[in-house]
Amino acid sequence: MINFRRSAAVLIGLLATTALTGPVPAAAYEEPVAEPPRVELVLDVSGSMRAADIDGRSRISVAQQAFNEVVDALPEETQLGIRVLGATYRGKDKKVGCQDTQQIVPVGPVDRAQAKEAVATLRPTGFTPVGLALRSAAQDLGTGSTTRRIVLITDGEDTCAPPDPCEVARELAAQGTSLVVDTLGLAPDEKVRRQLLCIASATGGTYTAAQSAEELTGRIKQLIERAADTHTRAPTVVGGTNACDSAPLLAPGVYAAREAFSEHRYYRVPVRPGQELRASVSMALDRPVNRDYGVLLRATAADGRELVRGTDAGSGRADVLSAGLRWSATADDEDAAETDQTPAPVIEPTTVCLVVSNSFAPRPGTAATPGMPVELTIDVVTAAPAPDGPDLGRGWVLLALLTVAGLLTGLLAGLLTRWWVATWREN
Numbered sequence: 001m002i003n004f005r006r007s008a009a010v011l012i013g014l015l016a017t018t019a020l021t022g023p024v025p026a027a028a029y030e031e032p033v034a035e036p037p038r039v040e041l042v043l044d045v046s047g048s049m050r051a052a053d054i055d056g057r058s059r060i061s062v063a064q065q066a067f068n069e070v071v072d073a074l075p076e077e078t079q080l081g082i083r084v085l086g087a088t089y090r091g092k093d094k095k096v097g098c099q100d101t102q103q104i105v106p107v108g109p110v111d112r113a114q115a116k117e118a119v120a121t122l123r124p125t126g127f128t129p130v131g132l133a134l135r136s137a138a139q140d141l142g143t144g145s146t147t148r149r150i151v152l153i154t155d156g157e158d159t160c161a162p163p164d165p166c167e168v169a170r171e172l173a174a175q176g177t178s179l180v181v182d183t184l185g186l187a188p189d190e191k192v193r194r195q196l197l198c199i200a201s202a203t204g205g206t207y208t209a210a211q212s213a214e215e216l217t218g219r220i221k222q223l224i225e226r227a228a229d230t231h232t233r234a235p236t237v238v239g240g241t242n243a244c245d246s247a248p249l250l251a252p253g254v255y256a257a258r259e260a261f262s263e264h265r266y267y268r269v270p271v272r273p274g275q276e277l278r279a280s281v282s283m284a285l286d287r288p289v290n291r292d293y294g295v296l297l298r299a300t301a302a303d304g305r306e307l308v309r310g311t312d313a314g315s316g317r318a319d320v321l322s323a324g325l326r327w328s329a330t331a332d333d334e335d336a337a338e339t340d341q342t343p344a345p346v347i348e349p350t351t352v353c354l355v356v357s358n359s360f361a362p363r364p365g366t367a368a369t370p371g372m373p374v375e376l377t378i379d380v381v382t383a384a385p386a387p388d389g390p391d392l393g394r395g396w397v398l399l400a401l402l403t404v405a406g407l408l409t410g411l412l413a414g415l416l417t418r419w420w421v422a423t424w425r426e427n
Contacts, residue, residue, distance in 0.1 A: 037227040044154035046086030049124040081107030086126040097127035098160030131163035155186035169202035174286030240265030244353035258371035276383040280324035328383040
């Protein structure tokens with residue numbers, strides 16, 4: 001009987017708390033994920049890797065040394081795979097050579113001796129089907145709730161397009177498979193740099209130029225460690241609405257969504273007094289769009305009043321646009337007092353509306369559905385007090401202060417000039 005009364009009291013308390021605080025926001029991460037980090041290294045073994053221009057050694061030998069050191073230092077929990085391209089076909093038939101990509105180590109717990117032996121036997125041979133290798137590597141890694149990484153090491157641009165590797169990267173990003181491609185360039189070539197940068201940007205990855213064995217080894221190790229530290233869970237899929245009142249209520253976390261061309265989507269975030277909202281949005285260009293486009297992130301109050309905004313725009317080949325904002329109730333009240341001269345009650349919202357807008361327009365023949373991929377990151381932290389700046393006054397007070405300062409400056413300049421002229425004449 002005593003246990004029953006206690007349970008009833010707890011239940012009544014929970015119901016009362018819910019009634020007072022309102023609905024609980026949707027959490028981005030609700031259950032822990034035990035999946036291990038999964039990474040696949042994709043190595044270019046095309047004929048150009050024979051060039052001996054890295055510390056007097058061939059590019060392939062430097063890559064093989066880096067792979068051996070990375071395998072030795074690999075964390076036990078990381079599942080690693082290795083795929084190569086241009087490693088077996090020695091002929092001149094481009095149609096055949098552009099299908100030359102194989103997985104030599106399957107993704108999983110690594111047998112270090114087997115992995116080293118497989119890499120040691122590689123010899124630069126054929127073409128450079130980067131796009132096909134990326135698509136195959138994504139299949140090797142499979143699906144899951146964790147973000148997976150591809151690390152592409154190459155010294156040249158794709159010689160087999162189509163498929164164009166940049167378009168393949170956009171295709172993978174559009175699938176919402178939580179796949180990141182990091183690229184490492186072994187040749188100081190501008191075309192290669194642009195292509196690798198495009199691949200990385202489309203998937204939220206990074207590009208690095210490696211000009212020595214130490215740089216290559218260190219960077220690969222860093223990327224593998226990052227696979228365990230970042231995005232251990234995939235973003236939660238959420239759908240925005242066309243009005244604030246019906247928008248989903250979100251807790252801090254990372255969310256994935258879709259947004260149609262030139263659309264506005266609303267989301268809600270509860271912010272309590274003394275807290276600061278930090279939000280960012282990234283939108284990927286996974287299909288051809290017209291030039292001159294942008295993404296806008298706004299925070300508005302419940303009455304529609306804009307609190308703060310962040311924006312980003314592009315006019316060419318930008319694959320990802322990102323915008324962010326920060327807002328706290330204290331900062332908003334001060335701004336409202338300075339800008340609004342008419343007496344009006346200050347509305348202090350407990351729920352902030354986030355509005356994600358875009359100005360993308362599809363090119364002729366481009367599919368309008370599904371919408372463009374969007375990633376929304378939300379955090380609510382304790383508000384940090386802004387440092388107080390010097391207050392010089394405003395209106396007539398500021399004008400008088402500036403006038404006095406100008407007169408004093410002119411008087412001082414005149415005295416110094418007279419002294420300098422008098423001294424110059426005497427000498």
